[in-house]
Amino acid sequence: MLTFRRIAIVLVMIVLSIALVSCSFVQHKKLSDNESDLNEENLVEDLVVNGEGYTLKLVYIGTPQQDEQLIEAELNKYLLKKLNAKLDLIVLDWGSWDNKQNIMIASREEVDVVFTSQWSKHSSNVSRGAFLPLNDLLQQYGQGIIESLDPKLLKGSQIEEINYGIPTNKEFAAQGGLIYRKDIAKQLNLDMSKVQSLRDLDEIYATIQREMPNITPLFIKNGENFNSHYMVNYDGLGDTSIPGYILKDRESTTIKPLHEIDRYIENLYLARDFFLKNYTNKDATTTQMMVSDALASHEYFSVVSPIKPGKADELGVQTGLSGLLAQIELNQKSLATSETAGSMLAISSTTRHSELAMALINLLHTDDYLNNLINFGIEGIHYEKTENNMITQTELTSRYSPGSNWMLGNQFINYLWDTEDPDKWKQFIAFNEEAVSSPGLGFIFDGESVRSEVAAVINVDKQYVIALESGSVDPAIVLPEYIEKLKSAGIDQIIVAKQKQFDAFLAKQGR
Numbered sequence: 001m002l003t004f005r006r007i008a009i010v011l012v013m014i015v016l017s018i019a020l021v022s023c024s025f026v027q028h029k030k031l032s033d034n035e036s037d038l039n040e041e042n043l044v045e046d047l048v049v050n051g052e053g054y055t056l057k058l059v060y061i062g063t064p065q066q067d068e069q070l071i072e073a074e075l076n077k078y079l080l081k082k083l084n085a086k087l088d089l090i091v092l093d094w095g096s097w098d099n100k101q102n103i104m105i106a107s108r109e110e111v112d113v114v115f116t117s118q119w120s121k122h123s124s125n126v127s128r129g130a131f132l133p134l135n136d137l138l139q140q141y142g143q144g145i146i147e148s149l150d151p152k153l154l155k156g157s158q159i160e161e162i163n164y165g166i167p168t169n170k171e172f173a174a175q176g177g178l179i180y181r182k183d184i185a186k187q188l189n190l191d192m193s194k195v196q197s198l199r200d201l202d203e204i205y206a207t208i209q210r211e212m213p214n215i216t217p218l219f220i221k222n223g224e225n226f227n228s229h230y231m232v233n234y235d236g237l238g239d240t241s242i243p244g245y246i247l248k249d250r251e252s253t254t255i256k257p258l259h260e261i262d263r264y265i266e267n268l269y270l271a272r273d274f275f276l277k278n279y280t281n282k283d284a285t286t287t288q289m290m291v292s293d294a295l296a297s298h299e300y301f302s303v304v305s306p307i308k309p310g311k312a313d314e315l316g317v318q319t320g321l322s323g324l325l326a327q328i329e330l331n332q333k334s335l336a337t338s339e340t341a342g343s344m345l346a347i348s349s350t351t352r353h354s355e356l357a358m359a360l361i362n363l364l365h366t367d368d369y370l371n372n373l374i375n376f377g378i379e380g381i382h383y384e385k386t387e388n389n390m391i392t393q394t395e396l397t398s399r400y401s402p403g404s405n406w407m408l409g410n411q412f413i414n415y416l417w418d419t420e421d422p423d424k425w426k427q428f429i430a431f432n433e434e435a436v437s438s439p440g441l442g443f444i445f446d447g448e449s450v451r452s453e454v455a456a457v458i459n460v461d462k463q464y465v466i467a468l469e470s471g472s473v474d475p476a477i478v479l480p481e482y483i484e485k486l487k488s489a490g491i492d493q494i495i496v497a498k499q500k501q502f503d504a505f506l507a508k509q510g511r
Contacts, residue, residue: 053079054353055086056360059104060115060407062091063290067400071377078370082363085356089374091402095288105130112351113360115407116165118341119229123159123239123444131164131346132354138163141358144366148410156340159444165344166361169410171428172340173333173435174248176231177307179291179315182326184212184301195328198226198270201302205279208301217279219294219303221287222466226267227258230306234261235336237502238444241461242454243491244498248334248438253506255499257491259483268468268475275471284470292403295319309427313420317393318403322419333431336438343407364409372415375405383415392418443505445498453490460485 053076065071068089076086090111092100097120104111105128116122116131125131138145138154145166146154153167178195185192188211190204205217220226229236234245237255244255247263258264274280281287281300291303296319305311305327312325319325345364347357363370376383376391377400383391405414412425421427447454464482467473 053084053086054356055088056113056353056356057088057090057111058113058360059090059092059101059111060404061094061097062402062404062407063093063293064091065400065402066398067377067382067396070381071373071400074373074378075370078373079360079363082367082370083356083359085353085360087360093288094290101125108350110350110352111348112353112357114346114348116344116346118236118238118338118444119240121239121241122165122341122344122346124241124447126159126164127446127448129349132349132351134163134166134347134358137347137354137358138166141355142166142362142365144362148365148412153340156337156442157344158442165341165346166365167340168343168345168406168408169365169412170343170406171308171411171431172342173308173335173432174230174233174339174342175307175329175331175333175431176228176233177305177330178302178328179295179305179312179325180302180328181295181321181324183324184208184215185326188212192326192328196330198231198267198330201279202274202277205274205277205301209278212301214299215301216281216299217301218274218281219289219291219300220271220280220284220470221289221291222285222469224291224304225284225469226271226304227264227469228304229338231304231331232258232261232264232267233331233334234258234264235438235440236338237440237498238337239447240338241458242445242447242494242498243457243486244445244495246438246440248336248440249332249436251439253439253502253511255495255502257486257495259479259486265475265479268471268479271469271471272473272475273471280471285466285472291315292318295321295325309431310420310424313417314403314405316419317397317417318401320398322393322417333435334438335432335435336441337444340441341444345408361409366410366413368413371409371413374408375402376400376415385415386418388422389415390418390422391415439506439511440502442509443502445501447494447497450490450494450497453493456489457486457491457494460489 072087072089079085079087105125116125149169153172154163157163157165157167188207190207195201195204208215208217229240233248235248236242236245243257245258245261246252246255291305292315294300294303295315307327307329312327316322316325345361347354351357379385382394382397382400384394386392405411416422416424468475468478468482
């Protein structure tokens with residue numbers, strides 16, 4: 001039952017959402033044990049901008065949350081004391097991320113800190129001048145990052161020895177697998193331990209289709225399917241949208257287009273088979289739904305997903321399915337530049353205060369109160385502390401549950417839900433140590449010399465890739481047509497250019 005104080009808070013939040021007024025006057029429970037930090041002097045004394053405080057704009061991917069204004073109000077109260085700054089959270093949904101980020105960069109919109117990654121055109125955006133070089137700023141305002149972050153991450157995410165993004169401190173190995181409803185599996189007596197490969201899912205999905213016809217066995221979409229990079233374990237050697245790949249779990253350094261990689265082709269035919277058997281959603285080529293939303297809809301049994309320790313538990317909290325999800329690992333743990341640079345915060349070249357921006361990133365890596373406020377909300381409202389750094393859900397958790405931990409700073413100072421393993425962070429360390437390194441670790445292709453060919457190939461991909469990878473079309477018929485269009489667009493020239501740069505990189509490494 002909600003206390004009187006919580007009822008008052010809910011009423012205030014409703015008024016806020018209707019009137020869109022400032023929530024700086026909202027009063028509630030003492031923030032945390034380190035509230036006394038608010039009395040500390042400005043941690044970056046020379047960054048005072050003006051009496052009002054400069055407003056930093058933080059742009060990242062996600063689903064806008066109901067209580068975002070309430071969280072911003074608390075962030076601002078804290079950051080005004082820490083940095084004499086405020087924070088504006090700009091959350092762009094997954095479906096519009098690429099387009100809106102491109103418009104933001106092209107229009108030179110004034111923002112400060114931006115999420116970036118190799119799978120989101122990081123190297124291309126660097127070449128467009130979108131992000132500032134960070135080496136000097138890191139030394140001056142990012143000492144907490146340097147002390148806490150594995151040097152392998154900082155080095156592995158560089159472009160020509162320059163950092164244009166600060167990696168999130170998290171698991172940096174990659175593995176592909178399946179997240180599924182274990183309550184349904186138990187109800188139907190499904191032996192999920194027999195699933196060792198994607199092909200093994202056929203019998204499982206046939207049973208679900210027969211016994212629970214209202215449940216679709218598998219949700220897939222563009223970028224989240226059997227041929228996602230984490231499922232095939234391919235290394236794009238930088239920007240994964242630029243063709244030319246090696247396998248992370250093999251020793252070969254010969255770069256190939258995806259249509260020459262056997263496991264990619266095998267998965268195309270498997271996707272087609274599952275499509276024809278109605279195991280997958282028919283709107284896979286067009287849907288903008290997030291994987292978490294698909295699970296939360298209760299209409300699907302499973303999704304493909306990057307796997308890490310506790311992934312199912314994290315999704316359980318986000319989707320309201322705590323304790324009802326489980327995970328299966330389906331390939332080798334691996335490490336490539338796409339992982340070291342797979343989740344980073346960059347500083348926009350349009351910022352007016354790059355020092356403040358770096359100081360904010362540093363706090364996200366080191367300040368446990370700030371980090372957990374932006375990731376979990378307010379204690380006593382969106383969660384309750386149980387013991388140590390363990391938290392439990394409240395009736396209002398769903399009003400602020402962004403699932404953004406992996407993007408913002410340092411996961412090793414995150415709270416853990418009481419449904420998660422208390423040893424999760426130790427498991428992260430072991431997970432990282434068990435990964436095999438791609439032969440291309442540290443290499444990032446510079447596609448400037450083949451820019452027009454890359455643009456042409458990307459346009460061809462937009463016409464064919466999701467149709468093929470979802471199984472919506474017959475690869476026996478459509479794949480040859482796709483390959484012909486790729487060749488006409490200049491894919492062979494891209495492969496040659498990438499191989500030449502990669503060979504030079506390997507020679508420099510003494511390999």
